[in-house]
Each structure stands twice: as structure tokens, then as C-alpha cells.
Amino acid sequence: MYNIELEQALEVALKSVRAIEDTEKIPLEDSLGRILGEDFYAPMDNPPFNRSPLDGFAIRSKDTTMASEDNPIAFKVIDKAYAGIPSNKTLGSFQAIRIMTGGKMPLEADCVIRLEDCIENGNNMVLKKSLQPFENYCYKGEDIKSDTLLIEKGTKLSAIHLGVLGSMGQSSVKVIKRPKIGILVTGDEIIEYSSPLIDGKIYDTNGILLGSRLKELGFDYIKIDTEKDDPQSVAESILKNIDNLDILITTGGVSVGDKDIFHEVVKIINANQLFWKLKLKPGTPAMYSILRDKPILSLSGNPFASLVTFELIARPLLEKISRDSSVKTIRTKAKIMEDFNKTSKNRRFIRCIYEDGKVKLPKGGHSSGMLLTMKDCNAFVDIEAGNTGLRKFDEVEVVIL
Amino acid sequence: MYNIELEQALEVALKSVRAIEDTEKIPLEDSLGRILGEDFYAPMDNPPFNRSPLDGFAIRSKDTTMASEDNPIAFKVIDKAYAGIPSNKTLGSFQAIRIMTGGKMPLEADCVIRLEDCIENGNNMVLKKSLQPFENYCYKGEDIKSDTLLIEKGTKLSAIHLGVLGSMGQSSVKVIKRPKIGILVTGDEIIEYSSPLIDGKIYDTNGILLGSRLKELGFDYIKIDTEKDDPQSVAESILKNIDNLDILITTGGVSVGDKDIFHEVVKIINANQLFWKLKLKPGTPAMYSILRDKPILSLSGNPFASLVTFELIARPLLEKISRDSSVKTIRTKAKIMEDFNKTSKNRRFIRCIYEDGKVKLPKGGHSSGMLLTMKDCNAFVDIEAGNTGLRKFDEVEVVIL
Numbered sequence: 001m002y003n004i005e006l007e008q009a010l011e012v013a014l015k016s017v018r019a020i021e022d023t024e025k026i027p028l029e030d031s032l033g034r035i036l037g038e039d040f041y042a043p044m045d046n047p048p049f050n051r052s053p054l055d056g057f058a059i060r061s062k063d064t065t066m067a068s069e070d071n072p073i074a075f076k077v078i079d080k081a082y083a084g085i086p087s088n089k090t091l092g093s094f095q096a097i098r099i100m101t102g103g104k105m106p107l108e109a110d111c112v113i114r115l116e117d118c119i120e121n122g123n124n125m126v127l128k129k130s131l132q133p134f135e136n137y138c139y140k141g142e143d144i145k146s147d148t149l150l151i152e153k154g155t156k157l158s159a160i161h162l163g164v165l166g167s168m169g170q171s172s173v174k175v176i177k178r179p180k181i182g183i184l185v186t187g188d189e190i191i192e193y194s195s196p197l198i199d200g201k202i203y204d205t206n207g208i209l210l211g212s213r214l215k216e217l218g219f220d221y222i223k224i225d226t227e228k229d230d231p232q233s234v235a236e237s238i239l240k241n242i243d244n245l246d247i248l249i250t251t252g253g254v255s256v257g258d259k260d261i262f263h264e265v266v267k268i269i270n271a272n273q274l275f276w277k278l279k280l281k282p283g284t285p286a287m288y289s290i291l292r293d294k295p296i297l298s299l300s301g302n303p304f305a306s307l308v309t310f311e312l313i314a315r316p317l318l319e320k321i322s323r324d325s326s327v328k329t330i331r332t333k334a335k336i337m338e339d340f341n342k343t344s345k346n347r348r349f350i351r352c353i354y355e356d357g358k359v360k361l362p363k364g365g366h367s368s369g370m371l372l373t374m375k376d377c378n379a380f381v382d383i384e385a386g387n388t389g390l391r392k393f394d395e396v397e398v399v400i401l
Numbered sequence: 402m403y404n405i406e407l408e409q410a411l412e413v414a415l416k417s418v419r420a421i422e423d424t425e426k427i428p429l430e431d432s433l434g435r436i437l438g439e440d441f442y443a444p445m446d447n448p449p450f451n452r453s454p455l456d457g458f459a460i461r462s463k464d465t466t467m468a469s470e471d472n473p474i475a476f477k478v479i480d481k482a483y484a485g486i487p488s489n490k491t492l493g494s495f496q497a498i499r500i501m502t503g504g505k506m507p508l509e510a511d512c513v514i515r516l517e518d519c520i521e522n523g524n525n526m527v528l529k530k531s532l533q534p535f536e537n538y539c540y541k542g543e544d545i546k547s548d549t550l551l552i553e554k555g556t557k558l559s560a561i562h563l564g565v566l567g568s569m570g571q572s573s574v575k576v577i578k579r580p581k582i583g584i585l586v587t588g589d590e591i592i593e594y595s596s597p598l599i600d601g602k603i604y605d606t607n608g609i610l611l612g613s614r615l616k617e618l619g620f621d622y623i624k625i626d627t628e629k630d631d632p633q634s635v636a637e638s639i640l641k642n643i644d645n646l647d648i649l650i651t652t653g654g655v656s657v658g659d660k661d662i663f664h665e666v667v668k669i670i671n672a673n674q675l676f677w678k679l680k681l682k683p684g685t686p687a688m689y690s691i692l693r694d695k696p697i698l699s700l701s702g703n704p705f706a707s708l709v710t711f712e713l714i715a716r717p718l719l720e721k722i723s724r725d726s727s728v729k730t731i732r733t734k735a736k737i738m739e740d741f742n743k744t745s746k747n748r749r750f751i752r753c754i755y756e757d758g759k760v761k762l763p764k765g766g767h768s769s770g771m772l773l774t775m776k777d778c779n780a781f782v783d784i785e786a787g788n789t790g791l792r793k794f795d796e797v798e799v800v801i802l
Binding site: 081377 | 429430433445447448449450456482483484485486487501502503504505543544545551552559560561562563564565566567568569570571572588589590591593594595598600601602603604605606607608609610611612613614616617630656657658659660702704708771772773775776778
């Protein structure tokens with residue numbers, strides 16, 4: 001397909017990829033942000049035993065029935081129960097066990113009198129009020145009941161989830177394997193940071209930009225090295241690495257010039273090109289191919305353009321592959337707070353600052369070669385083809401990063 | 402100080418810590434999310450040379466003045482300029498150089514005729530329209546001018562910043578050193594995940610909960626091992642590790658029971674206790690001490706309580722120490738969408754789900770021993786002391802995580 005709408009491109013691309021099925025067991029402390037690979041059922045109750053929610057004395061409520069200001073009742077203190085150090089005694093009539101917050105309720109005890117509500121006196125404790133059965137009593141399984149579904153498969157694990165898994169004694173967690181994402185930068189003009197600047201060349205921006213963007217979204221990436229301008233070398237790098245990847249993202253070489261090597265690369269590796277060119281700006285020449293069942297998303301070499309198409313196409317793909325719904329780009333409506341006086345022959349995405357239903361445009365350049373003014377932006381305005389300019393307070397469609 | 406307001410505790414604690422000054426040079430690709438340690442001025446222009454924004458022919462505008470549909474003008478094509486491979490020829494009268502997007506403008510060329518706006522014919526190119534000086538011309542330094550302040554000291558580096566630093570040829574970046582944060586869990590009842598569950602014991606929740614919360618905020622942490630119930634052993638662990646930390650967060654042992662060992666620990670290590678007990682729930686017994694200029698924040702052993710006081714006290718401290726303003730907890734007003742029928746003798750923080758100015762309460766338990774219902778929450782409602790209950794649609798104060 002050639003020169004298609006974004007939505008059509010997304011449909012084609014999403015249909016061509018599968019969500020990762022493989023799982024792995026990893027240590028609990030490494031599982032933050034990972035996607036749970038199975039429904040997690042509570043293997044135990046939490047708390048795992050009936051316990052006291054406060055400091056006091058564990059007693060039998062029936063021994064307190066007659067207690068009042070006028071009729072203090074004395075209990076014999078027969079033991080102590082600390083958090084972690086239970087008492088193995090069973091309460092008899094008018095017996096009490098001193099108990100601390102988190103301490104296990106002794107046998108026969110069905111309530112706790114708060115320390116400040118009674119009088120301690122040597123081996124005796126005296127109370128002047130009656131208690132209900134299970135007053136100040138924290139049930140076994142009150143927070144979590146054994147065998148209940150606690151966290152569903154596909155959940156992205158947060159600190160709270162890890163706390164819950166920890167409380168369930170899980171030292172390891174079964175999670176979906178992370179997507180292996182390759183980044184390959186092409187372009188004759190690109191030089192590495194270690195090189196001195198040569199006439200007509202520029203430093204690599206796309207590699208670090210898209211790689212860091214992947215990290216911001218919670219992914220790792222593999223930087224794939226290649227001769228940046230030679231189709232044969234690029235093709236060999238792809239063939240060598242593709243089996244070890246879930247998706248390859250490339251930049252550069254997808255336009256129409258005779259140094260736009262990606263057309264030749266696709267032929268050499270014998271990939272199945274599903275589309276080339278989108279009806280939008282910037283990033284028009286985006287290309288998408290499949291090689292050995294693996295997607296290759298090839299973006300413009302222009303940094304801002306590569307970022308826009310990364311957000312628009314790579315993110316939905318990564319969301320599906322990784323099963324991480326938090327990766328989704330969010331669309332919303334907003335009021336634009338200033339004029340934008342440009343006619344958009346094609347559908348156009350411009351950088352903006354979105355906050356509270358309002359959109360501002362950054363000061364400085366909007367040209368797609370400019371990256372700097374993107375640094376304070378967090379969204380794009382999606383302007384439809386044929387738009388003759390935006391007026392202050394117009395409602396616009398916004399894609400939030 | 403004893404039994405003080407949260408705001409007073411924060412004032413005392415914040416006054417006692419300093420922002421980290423030390424910087425380090427690290428590789429660009431490791432600097433995402435780090436705090437820039439110096440003002441970064443552009444060491445070069447970007448683009449570093451005048452270049453063509455499109456595919457076409459670089460020419461002199463003055464040679465096109467007479468061109469029109471009726472008066473086509475022919476140019477002799479004398480060379481090619483690719484991105485990264487400049488032409489070293491100088492344009493003469495009615496000469497053109499084929500130029501690709503990103504290619505360096507040849508000497509004397511001051512505009513570019515778009516490929517689709519002219520006719521290529523062997524070694525000749527013919528155009529039928531005149532061009533303005535600097536039409537289709539991208540200036541050296543158009544995006545970034547050498548010596549301008551690009552990123553201020555103290556900025557948290559995003560993917561865009563890394564892209565900008567990359568485009569400036571920076572293979573390494575000077576950043577503020579990360580805070581070294583220790584977590585030490587105490588409590589007789591705590592056992593490790595590797596142990597079978599022993600009667601009256603519970604698995605460690607606070608360590609993984611607060612550690613993962615630190616990771617969510619972008620920090621690393623050091624787990625400090627100790628005998629969990631022995632004041633002498635805890636004191637020794639602290640003394641051994643404190644010099645290597647910027648802050649130590651402990652959980653457990655701060656209440657009033659005779660197993661609340663932290664009071665004794667503070668004496669053994671000879672720390673300066675600045676406050677103990679806050680006028681709020683949950684997490685009342687929070688304690689704060691200084692040892693050898695290092696802060697020790699000691700939180701309740703109850704997981705939910707430790708989380709609340711972590712968010713309320715540890716985050717502002719970490720924000721100051723790390724210079725990372727994104728760590729700040731945000732407060733806002735919201736409408737509560739259901740009743741909360743409890744009297745709050747003390748100031749009380751309850752878990753909630755905040756979205757778009759509205760607050761919902763999670764289904765299930767609010768008791769401070771319960772962590773599970775926190776998993777869908779993203780905020781706390783801050784309820785003032787003496788409140789007799791919240792009515793649906795009441796405006797409430799919300800702390801967003």
C-alpha cells in the first residue's frame with residue numbers, strides 16, 4: 001500500500017503483529033513495571049492469623065459482661081503475645097494475655113481491651129467496661145482471603161502490587177517476557193559522538209532520542225550497528241539480528257532520493273513491504289515491512305519527524321506486542337490558546353503543550369528539523385488535511401505523549 | 402518535638418537536609434531521568450551548516466529572476482550534494498547542483514528549486530518560475546545557535562533533552578549524583594520470602610513496597626540487612642551504613658510497645674531525634690532523627706501507614722536532596738463522589754481514586770492494615786481533625802501520588 005491514511009496504516013500494522021505469549025519467572029524485586037503472566041490467586045490468608053490491631057489485653061468478651069464503672073472486674077495476666085512471638089496458652093475464665101499490635105490472638109480470646117482503657121496492676125488487669133465479641137479484633141484473611149484472584153494476568157505491576165505479592169510470600173513472579181526492540185540508524189550524514197564534526201555531517205540524534213523514548217515508556221532496546229550508508233551492510237545487519245528481535249525500528253533512507261537506501265535494503269533482505277508513505281506531515285515517508293514474521297518499522301531520518309511517527313505508529317504496535325496498555329497514546333479534545341496561521345495541505349501534527357484541556361504552542365520554530373522547541377512539549381495537535389489555519393479557542397484534537 | 406502537625410514536621414525535616422551538590426560525568430545513554438549538573442550551552446550550531454530542506458537543485462536566485470511559464474531558463478547541472486557528502490564546487494551563472502534533503506548548500510547557492518517544480522534533462526535542468534533569495538533554504542544554527550543556554554542546571558533529562566544533547570555531539574553529560582537511599586525493615590514478626598510461614602509471623606511487605614515506590618519515583622535504593630528484632634544489631638547496621646547514605650528510611654519499632662525497639666536504637670547510635678509522633682492517621686508514630694548529618698526517617702511497620710507517611714514526608718525530603726522537582730507530591734481540590742461516614746478525631750488520610758477533579762473511594766477495606774484495596778488508588782483524601790464525615794459532592798483536599 002502506498003500513500004495511505006494513518007488509521008489504515010495502523011490497522012495493517014497491528015494486524016501483522018502478535019502479543020508476546022512467553023513468560024519467565026523473575027525475582028519479585030525485579031518485577032516492577034512488568035506485565036503479570038498469569039492470574040495471581042492468593043496462596044494464603046493475610047493476615048495469616050487472627051491478630052490484635054492495638055496494644056492491650058486479649059480476653060474473653062463473656063468475662064466482661066458485668067463490668068462497669070461501679071463494678072470493676074479483675075483479670076489475671078498469664079502471658080504476653082508480641083507481634084511475631086505468639087503465646088501458646090489458652091485463656092481461661094477471667095484470664096488475660098498482654099498483647100501488642102500485630103500479635104496473634106491467643107486461643108479462646110475474642111476481643112482486646114485497649115491498654116489505655118484498663119488498669120495494669122502487677123499480675124492483674126482491671127477493666128470497668130464490657131466488650132463485644134470481636135471488638136478490637138482483626139480477622140485472619142481480613143485483607144486478603146486465600147484463593148481469591150488478587151491480580152489479573154496482563155496487569156502492569158506497581159509498587160502496591162509488589163507489596164501485595166510480598167505479603168503473600170512470593171519471592172518470584174511469572175511475567176510476560178519483555179519485547180526485544182532493535183534500533184538501527186541509517187544515513188550517510190550521521191556520525192558518532194566520539195568523532196570530530198566533519199563538514200556536511202551531523203551527530204546521531206535519532207538513536208538516542210528514540211532509544212530514550214523507549215526507556216521512558218519502560219522498554220529496553222538494542223542498538224544495532226551498521227555501516228550507515230551501505231544497503232548491503234544494513235541488510236546484513238538486519239538479517240543477522242532480526243530473529244533475536246520482536247520489532248525493529250529504523251530511521252533514515254526511506255524518502256525518494258538516490259541515497260534513500262531502504263528501498264534497496266528491503267529488496268536485498270526480501271522483506272514484505274506492507275506500506276510506504278503516509279498522508280501526514282512530518283514523517284510522510286514511513287515504511288513498514290515484515291521479515292520472517294517480524295515487523296520492521298522504518299521512520300524518517302528527521303528527528304522530529306521520527307519522533308512523531310514513533311508516537312503515532314510504534315507506540316500502538318509496542319502496546320500490542322508487550323501487552324502494556326499504559327503505552328497507549330491518549331487522544332483528547334482541547335482548546336487552542338493562540339492562532340496557528342498555516343494552511344495544512346496534508347494532515348499535519350504540530351508540537352504543543354497540553355494542560356487542563358488547553359493547548360499552547362511552544363515559542364520558537366515548528367519546522368520539522370527542529371528538536372529543541374519540543375523539549376517543553378507533551379503533545380501534538382492533529383490538524384486535518386485542508387485546514388486553513390487555527391483560530392484562538394478553536395477546539396482541536398490532541399495526541400498526548 | 403512530640404506529637405506535632407505534618408507541616409511542622411516537614412519544616413523541621415526539610416531544614417535538616419541539603420540538596421546534593423556533587424556531580425559526575427556519565428555516558429549520554431545512561432543519563433535519562435538524571436538531573437543536569439550544570440547549565441548546558443550549545444557548543445555548536447545545529448544544523449552545523451546551511452542545508453537544503455528538500456530534494457531539488459541548489460541554484461542562485463538571481464539567475465531565476467526572468468523565469469516564467471513563457472520563459473523557461475536552463476541550468477547546467479555541475480555536481481551532486483548528498484546529506485553527509487557535500488559538493489566542493491562553487492556555483493557560477495546558470496549552474497545548478499543536484500541536492501538532497503539535509504545536503505549542505507554549495508557555495509554561492511542561495512535557494513533550492515524543488516525537484517517536482519523543474520524538469521531534469523540529462524546534464525540540464527529547466528525551471529519556469531523565479532525564486533526568492535533563501536527560498537527552501539535551511540540556515541546554519543536555525544534550530545540551535547552556538548553558545549545559547551539550551552538546558553538549565555537542575556533540569557530532569559528527558560528523551561528530548563538526550564536527543565538535543567546527542568545532536569550537540571555530547572557522548573557524556575555532567576549530572577547531579579543520585580541520592581543513596583537506604584531501607585531498613587525492623588520487626589520481630591517479619592520473615593523473608595524464602596522462609597516457610599511460621600506461626601504468628603508475616604512476610605516482609607514494607608521493604609519491597611517502599612523500595613519499589615522509590616524505583617517508581619526514579620530512585621535506586623540499598624536494602625540494609627539486620628537482625629530484625631534486636632536493637633543492638635539494628636544500631637550496628639545503621640552505624641556501619643549511614644556514612645554511605647544520603648537518607649535512611651526505616652520501618653517498624655516506633656510505637657510504644659516494649660518491642661518497639663527504635664527508641665533504644667536511637668539511644669545506642671546517639672542520634673539526634675528531631676520529632677516523634679505526628680497528629681495524623683495512619684502512621685502516627687513516625688520518627689525523625691539525624692545521625693552524623695544524615696537523616697533517618699522511621700516509619701510505622703504497618704504497610705499502608707508506612708506508605709502514607711512515605712508519600713507525605715519522604716517524598717518532599719527526596720525532592721530536596723535529589724533536586725528532582727518531579728518527585729513532589731501534588732495537592733489539589735476535588736469533589737468526593739460518595740459519602741464517607743466516619744468521624745475523624747485526628748487528621749486522617751484515606752486512599753482514593755482521583756480523576757478529573759473527582760474522587761472515588763475504593764471498594765473494600767480502608768483499615769490501615771489493608772494494602773490490597775490501595776492497588777487501584779492514586780491519591781489520598783486529607784481529612785482534617787474533628788471532621789464528622791464527608792457528604793457526596795463535598796470539596797475535599799487531595800494528595801496525588
